[in-house]
Amino acid sequence: MTNSRAKPSHTKGKRSSPSSRLKGKKRTSSQPPAKKPPSKKPAKGKNQPPKLPKGRLFIVWGLLxxxxxxxxxxxxxxxxxxxxxxxxxxxxxxTVSLRPYIPRRSVIDGQGNVLATDRIVYSLYAHPKLFSISREEVAEKLAPILEIQSQELIKQFNQRETGIKVTTGLTEAIAQQIQTLRLDGVELIEHYARFYPQEKIGADVIGYVDREHKGQAGLELGQKRLLERNLLNLYIRRSGNGAIMPAFLPDTSLGFDDLKLQLTIDLRLHRAARSALQQQLKKYNAKRGAVIVMDATDGSLLTLVCEPTFDPNEYYKSKVELFKNWSVSDLYEPGSTFKPINIAIALDAGVIKPNSHIYDSGAAVVDGWNIYNASKQGYGSISIAEVLQTSSNVAMIEIMKRLSTKDYYRRLLQLGLNEKAGIDLPGEATGSLKSEAVFTSKSIEAAVTSFGQGFSMTPIKLVQLHGALANGGRLVTPHVVKGLVDGSGHLHWKPDYPERKIFSQKSSYEVVKMMETVVSEGTGEPAQIPYYRIGGKTGTAQKAGPRGGYIPNAKITSFVAIFPVDSPRYVVLAVVDEPKGANTYGSTVAAPIAKSVMEALISIKGIPPSKGGKPITPKKKALD
Incomplete structure (x- = not known):
C-alpha cells in the first residue's frame, strides 16, 4: 500500500472491477473519505484514576x-x-421543684377559741416617681389610715424614687381603705402572716413565728411538726422552652387539711389566773410570777401563765428573755412546798406513820450548821399533819434522819429530781440534784433537802410531783397538746404521754389529808374557800445565786394546792419571784393567787361544794 492516491479516471463508461475497487481501498471522487473508527484502547495516561498503593488503602479502611x-x-x-x-x-x-406556701395549722384552746392562725395581710410599697400628685398630698391621704405622721411618710418618700417599703402587716380592711384612694405609685402586696387574736393571753405557751414564718418560741417552735401540715415538694415537668406541661401536673391536694392543733388550755381560766397574778406582782413589786393548773388524772394543763410576758404579734418590741416560759426553763429551790413529797417518801419507807409524833425543839445543829424554823420557835411534840401545818424545818430534819442517806437519795432519783418533767414545750430545764457521793458524805445535804433546799427544779416539775399525790401515786406527764381536731371537733390524733408509779395510793391519800389541815388550820389559811375542802402547802425559800450561795434579801414565795380533797383532781401552783416589802411569805403573797384561780376553776368547771366542807375559820397561823 502506497501513500499516494490514484487519480480518478475520466474515461467515459469505463468501470473498475470489484477487485480493483477493493484493492488499495480506492474511492471515487464523488464519495467522501470513510472515517476511521475510534480506537478502543485509550491513550496511556489520559482519563484514568490514579492507582493507590495498597498500604494507603488499608490505612483508609482502618481509619473508617x-x-x-x-x-x-x-x-x-x-x-x-x-x-x-x-x-x-x-x-x-x-423538672421544676416547687414548694407552695401552705398556711400553718391554727391553734385553738380546749373550747375552740382561736389562739393562733394564718391570715392574709398586706405590705405597702411606694414608688414616688409614679406619683401623679405631690408627695405631700400622698402623705396627707395615707397618714390617717396608717396612723403614721405625714412628716414621717414624706421622709420615707424622699429616700429614693421607687421600691420604698412603707409598712407591713396591714389588715384587709386597711388595704381596702388605701385602694379606695386610687393613688398612683402606691402598691399593696398580699401575703400570709401569723396572727394571734388573744395578743398577750397565752403567749407564754404559744410562742411566736418570725417574719420568715419560722417558729421561734413556745408551741410554734416545739410543735412545728404538727403545725406545718404536710410540707412536700411538688415536681412539675416542663418542655424545652420552659413551658409547664399540663399532662404532668401533680394530682394532689397539696397536703392541705382543715385540722387544727387543740390545746388543753382553758382561755377563761388563763385570763383569771393572769389577772390574779398581775395584781399580786404589782402589790409586792415582784420581779416575775407564774401560775400553773394541772388536771392530775392525765397531766393536762388548764393554764400555764407567766408574767411579765409579750405580744407575739409584735414580738420584736419585747426583750428576748420574755420569749421563754420560765416555769419550764428556770430552776429554783422549792422550799417548804417540797415537804409533802418528803412526807410521802417517809410514809412509803415505813419510817413514820400517819399518827406518828415528832419532837420539834425549834433548832437543830447539823455538821456545825445551825438550822431554825421560819418562826424562830419550837412546837414540841407534834403530829405529822402539824409538821406541815407549822411548816417545821426542824421536825422535817428529824423525820428524814430516820431514812438512811443512801435510801433517801435513791428515792429522790426515783422521783426524777435529776430529770425533766417531759412537758411538750421547748426549753425545759433538767433538775439539779447533787451526786450520790456528795449527798451521802455529809448529813447537812439530807437535812436541807428535807425542807426543800440544796437542790433545784422547775415549777412544772413540782406540779408533776404534787399531781402524783393527788391521783394516788402516778407520775403523769404535764402537757398542753390535746391533739389534732377537724372543723367539727372530732379528734383525729392525740399524743401518748408516759406515766409511772412513784407513791403508794395509801401514802398519797394520807398526805393529801394532812395538806388539808394546812389550809384549814395552818399557814395556808388565806387559800380557804367556804364549803370546799382544799389541801395546800406554803413555801418561802431563799433564792439561790447563779454562782452558788444565796442572794441576800431575795426570796421566792409559793403556794401549791390540791383540790377538792374529797375527790382530788386539780393541782394549782402560784410562784412569785422576789416580792419586796414586809410580810412577804408564801401565805401572804402566793396563797391569795391560788385562791382566786380555784374560785375561777370552780365556776368554769361547775365543781360542787365538797362533802363535809365548812365555812372559813380564820385563826392565827405561823408564817411560811
Whole structure:
C-alpha cells in the first residue's frame, strides 16, 4: 500500500472491477473519505484514576472501621452504661421543684377559741416617681389610715424614687381603705402572716413565728411538726422552652387539711389566773410570777401563765428573755412546798406513820450548821399533819434522819429530781440534784433537802410531783397538746404521754389529808374557800445565786394546792419571784393567787361544794 492516491479516471463508461475497487481501498471522487473508527484502547495516561498503593488503602479502611467502632462504643456508653445517669440529668433539667406556701395549722384552746392562725395581710410599697400628685398630698391621704405622721411618710418618700417599703402587716380592711384612694405609685402586696387574736393571753405557751414564718418560741417552735401540715415538694415537668406541661401536673391536694392543733388550755381560766397574778406582782413589786393548773388524772394543763410576758404579734418590741416560759426553763429551790413529797417518801419507807409524833425543839445543829424554823420557835411534840401545818424545818430534819442517806437519795432519783418533767414545750430545764457521793458524805445535804433546799427544779416539775399525790401515786406527764381536731371537733390524733408509779395510793391519800389541815388550820389559811375542802402547802425559800450561795434579801414565795380533797383532781401552783416589802411569805403573797384561780376553776368547771366542807375559820397561823 502506497501513500499516494490514484487519480480518478475520466474515461467515459469505463468501470473498475470489484477487485480493483477493493484493492488499495480506492474511492471515487464523488464519495467522501470513510472515517476511521475510534480506537478502543485509550491513550496511556489520559482519563484514568490514579492507582493507590495498597498500604494507603488499608490505612483508609482502618481509619473508617476504627471510627465506626468508636462511634458504636460511644453509643453503647450513652445508651447502656450511662443511660440511668443521663436520664436523671434530663429529668432534672425538665423538672421544676416547687414548694407552695401552705398556711400553718391554727391553734385553738380546749373550747375552740382561736389562739393562733394564718391570715392574709398586706405590705405597702411606694414608688414616688409614679406619683401623679405631690408627695405631700400622698402623705396627707395615707397618714390617717396608717396612723403614721405625714412628716414621717414624706421622709420615707424622699429616700429614693421607687421600691420604698412603707409598712407591713396591714389588715384587709386597711388595704381596702388605701385602694379606695386610687393613688398612683402606691402598691399593696398580699401575703400570709401569723396572727394571734388573744395578743398577750397565752403567749407564754404559744410562742411566736418570725417574719420568715419560722417558729421561734413556745408551741410554734416545739410543735412545728404538727403545725406545718404536710410540707412536700411538688415536681412539675416542663418542655424545652420552659413551658409547664399540663399532662404532668401533680394530682394532689397539696397536703392541705382543715385540722387544727387543740390545746388543753382553758382561755377563761388563763385570763383569771393572769389577772390574779398581775395584781399580786404589782402589790409586792415582784420581779416575775407564774401560775400553773394541772388536771392530775392525765397531766393536762388548764393554764400555764407567766408574767411579765409579750405580744407575739409584735414580738420584736419585747426583750428576748420574755420569749421563754420560765416555769419550764428556770430552776429554783422549792422550799417548804417540797415537804409533802418528803412526807410521802417517809410514809412509803415505813419510817413514820400517819399518827406518828415528832419532837420539834425549834433548832437543830447539823455538821456545825445551825438550822431554825421560819418562826424562830419550837412546837414540841407534834403530829405529822402539824409538821406541815407549822411548816417545821426542824421536825422535817428529824423525820428524814430516820431514812438512811443512801435510801433517801435513791428515792429522790426515783422521783426524777435529776430529770425533766417531759412537758411538750421547748426549753425545759433538767433538775439539779447533787451526786450520790456528795449527798451521802455529809448529813447537812439530807437535812436541807428535807425542807426543800440544796437542790433545784422547775415549777412544772413540782406540779408533776404534787399531781402524783393527788391521783394516788402516778407520775403523769404535764402537757398542753390535746391533739389534732377537724372543723367539727372530732379528734383525729392525740399524743401518748408516759406515766409511772412513784407513791403508794395509801401514802398519797394520807398526805393529801394532812395538806388539808394546812389550809384549814395552818399557814395556808388565806387559800380557804367556804364549803370546799382544799389541801395546800406554803413555801418561802431563799433564792439561790447563779454562782452558788444565796442572794441576800431575795426570796421566792409559793403556794401549791390540791383540790377538792374529797375527790382530788386539780393541782394549782402560784410562784412569785422576789416580792419586796414586809410580810412577804408564801401565805401572804402566793396563797391569795391560788385562791382566786380555784374560785375561777370552780365556776368554769361547775365543781360542787365538797362533802363535809365548812365555812372559813380564820385563826392565827405561823408564817411560811
Amino acid at each position: 472501621i476504627a471510627g465506626m467502632l468508636g462511634l458504636g462504643w460511644r453509643l453503647y456508653q450513652l445508651q447502656i452504661v450511662e443511660a440511668a445517669q443521663l436520664q436523671k440529668k434530663a429529668r432534672q433539667q425538665q
